Structure formats: structure tokens, C-alpha cells
Amino acid sequence: MEQPQGTSWVLLVYRVPREPTSSRATVWRKLKRLGALLLHDAVWVLPATPWTREQFQWLAVEIGELEGEAYLWESRLLLNGQEDALVRQFQARVDAAYQEILDGLEQDDADLVALSRKYQQVRAQDYFHSEVGLQVRERLMSARGGT
Amino acid sequence: MKWVTWEQVGVDRMACAWLITKYIDRDAEFLFVPAGQKPLPEGAEPFDIPGVRLSHHRGHCTFHTMLREYDLRDPVLERIARVVDEADTVQDVMLEPAATGLDVICQGMRLVSPDDQVALNRGRLVYDALYAQFASEPTRV
Numbered sequence: 001m002e003q004p005q006g007t008s009w010v011l012l013v014y015r016v017p018r019e020p021t022s023s024r025a026t027v028w029r030k031l032k033r034l035g036a037l038l039l040h041d042a043v044w045v046l047p048a049t050p051w052t053r054e055q056f057q058w059l060a061v062e063i064g065e066l067e068g069e070a071y072l073w074e075s076r077l078l079l080n081g082q083e084d085a086l087v088r089q090f091q092a093r094v095d096a097a098y099q100e101i102l103d104g105l106e107q108d109d110a111d112l113v114a115l116s117r118k119y120q121q122v123r124a125q126d127y128f129h130s131e132v133g134l135q136v137r138e139r140l141m142s143a144r145g146g147t
Numbered sequence: 148m149k150w151v152t153w154e155q156v157g158v159d160r161m162a163c164a165w166l167i168t169k170y171i172d173r174d175a176e177f178l179f180v181p182a183g184q185k186p187l188p189e190g191a192e193p194f195d196i197p198g199v200r201l202s203h204h205r206g207h208c209t210f211h212t213m214l215r216e217y218d219l220r221d222p223v224l225e226r227i228a229r230v231v232d233e234a235d236t237v238q239d240v241m242l243e244p245a246a247t248g249l250d251v252i253c254q255g256m257r258l259v260s261p262d263d264q265v266a267l268n269r270g271r272l273v274y275d276a277l278y279a280q281f282a283s284e285p286t287r288v
Contacts, residue, residue, distance in 0.1 A: 026206070030237045050155065050182070055237060057197040062206055 007083055008048035008074055010056050012036070016068030023066040030059055035125025037089055045086070047127045048074050087128055097122045098132040105139050116140055149191035151178040156263050158253040159235040160195045161270030162210040162227065167194075168271070171217055179263045208235045223281045227274070249277070 012031075016023045034055055036044040046052040053074070060070035077083045101122070104115050119136055126133050150167060152160050156179075167175045178191050187193050194201035195209040204212050211228040213219070232238065233246035234253075252273060260266035 029239060030206075033237045033239065053182075058203045058236065061197045061203060065205060 007087070008076055009086070010046050010048045010052055011073045011075060012044040012056050012060065012070060013042065014044075014060070014063045014068055014070035016063060016066050023068070027059070027063060027066070027068075030062075033121075033125075034059075035090070035094070035127065037086075037093070047087075047090070049127075052127075091128050091130055094122060094126045094128075094130050095132045097125075098130060098136045101136050102132070102139060105136075105143060110143070112140070112143055148172050148174070149176050149178060149188075151180060151188055151191035151193050152195050153182040153184075154179045154263055155182070156253075156257055156266050156270070157235070158250045159208045159210055159231055161253050161256070161267055162208075162231045162274060163194050163201075163213055164267040165271050165274040166210060166213055166219075166224075170219055171213075177264060177267060203236065206236060208232045223278055226281050227277060230277070245277070249273070 014027065016027055018024070031038075031044055034046060034052070036046045038044055046056065056072055060072045063070040077086065097118075101115050101119055104110055104118075119140060122136075123133060150164075150172070152163075156164070164175070164177060178188055180187065187196070187199075192201065193199040194213070196202055201213055201216060202209050208228070208231045210231045214224055214228055226243075230243045230246045230249055233241050233243050234250035253270060256270055256273070257263070257266045260269055
């Protein structure tokens with residue numbers, strides 16, 4: 001994904017009714033699963049790609065079906081340096097998740113099935129191609145054995 | 148009858164087009180508009196566009212919605228709907244290993260096709276193959 005200058009971001013602001021609580025959980029889980037970042041407890045952010053754009057649109061529609069309300073924008077940051085800071089926040093979170101996998105691989109009884117599945121989940125949220133992700137991949141490959 | 152959807156078809160729209168031609172409208176004619184374009188052409192049934200009748204509902208893909216809307220009852224189609232759900236929507240529970248591969252194949256199909264129409268046509272073979280394989284396996288829906 002090209003990033004440095006002029007990444008577009010998709011922004012989602014929404015509310016869903018308090019009841020049933022399952023509605024809130026559904027939306028929350030999907031946002032987590034997409035790897036969206038919550039800024040100041042207010043705005044959910046993802047880098048804009050055809051895929052994230054579409055997923056956020058579907059989610060906005062689903063929020064409407066849950067009797068909620070959602071606003072969705074695509075925008076660019078105007079202040080210098082903020083974009084890098086935002087990208088770093090995405091990277092830090094993904095790196096932490098990758099690090100957990102690396103730690104898991106250190107265990108004698110490492111659950112390779114679970115760890116490789118987790119790797120695939122994290123990779124789907126790795127919008128800025130973390131270096132740690134490459135390490136995880138290599139470690140998983142060698143843990144698999146063979147050549 | 149005319150059907151309209153967004154350009155750059157992927158796993159869900161290819162599945163829907165296959166379903167439409169095979170089960171709903173043999174002479175279906177497909178139109179493609181850029182993502183987000185409004186208004187949509189008149190006289191064409193829109194599908195897999197956010198907000199229209201034939202689109203994602205309750206977290207399910209458009210293919211799933213179409214089975215409900217057109218009352219198509221077939222365990223094999225239900226299973227394909229689950230695969231497309233897992234390929235195209237955000238799911239915590241993944242039960243169909245074919246989903247990820249199908250998504251990649253459909254994206255690649257668009258890349259090797261000169262336009263969306265050709266991609267849909269070629270995609271039919273993929274879904275015919277998927278249907279045939281699932282139909283040959285014991286039903287566990």
C-alpha cells in the first residue's frame with residue numbers, strides 16, 4: 001500500500017441503541033476485526049482502500065439496520081506530521097499483536113495451528129506492511145519444518 | 148431484464164451474477180457503474196450496492212440476501228452463501244476454508260479480464276465448479 005504523502009482515510013462515527021447489547025457488541029467486534037483505530041473515543045479510522053471503503057459502507061448500512069445511525073467520510077489530514085503519527089499508531093498495534101505471536105512461538109508447547117491462524121488475522125489488519133510481520137512469517141515457516 | 152452493480156466485480160458480485168443468470172433471469176443483461184455513482188440507471192435492478200434491496204443485510208453478503216429474496220432453497224446454494232459470507236464480510240467464525248481462496252481467485256479473475264462483463268462470464272465456471280464439488284459431497288449444512 002502506498003502511503004507517505006496523501007493517504008486518504010475513511011472515518012466512521014456511529015451510535016447504536018443501548019439495547020439490545022448484542023448490537024453494540026456486533027459492531028464493536030467488526031471494527032476490531034477490521035483493525036480500525038478509535039481516535040479519542042470518537043472517530044473510527046482506517047486507511048482508505050477499495051476494500052476498507054466497501055467494508056465501512058456495509059458496516060454503516062448494518063448499523064442502520066440495527067436502528068442506529070452512522071456517518072462515513074473519506075478525508076485527508078491537513079497538518080504536517082499527523083499522518084505519520086497516525087500510521088505509527090496503526091503499526092504499533094499490529095506490531096504488538098505480531099509480538100504476541102513471536103512470544104507464543106517461543107513456548108515449548110506452541111500451538112502452531114492457533115498461532116498461524118492468529119497470524120492470518122493480524123496480517124489482514126496490517127495495512128502498512130509491518131517488518132515484524134515478516135519475522136513472524138519466517139518463524140512460522142521454519143516451525144512448520146521441512147525446507 | 149437489466150441488472151446494475153458497481154464496477155470492479157469481486158467474489159460476491161460474481162456469485163450474484165452467476166445466481167441471477169442460472170436461477171432468476173436467463174437473459175439477464177448486466178450494467179456496471181463506478182463505485183458510489185448516483186443516481187443509478189433507471190430500469191435496472193441494482194445489486195450489491197450499499198442501501199439497495201439486494202445487498203448486504205444483517206452482516207450477510209448479497210448472495211445470501213438473494214437466496215432469501217428469491218426464495219431459492221437448496222442446501223448447496225446455502226453452503227455457497229456461507230462461503231461468500233466468509234470471503235466478503237467480516238466474520239469471527241470461519242467454517243469454510245474455501246472462502247479465502249475463492250476471494251483471491253475472484254479478484255484475480257477481474258485482473259486477467261479486460262472488463263467486468265468478461266470477468267462475470269469467466270466467474271460462472273468457478274461457481275459451476277464450486278456447486279458441482281459441494282453437490283458431490285455429503286450435505287452438512
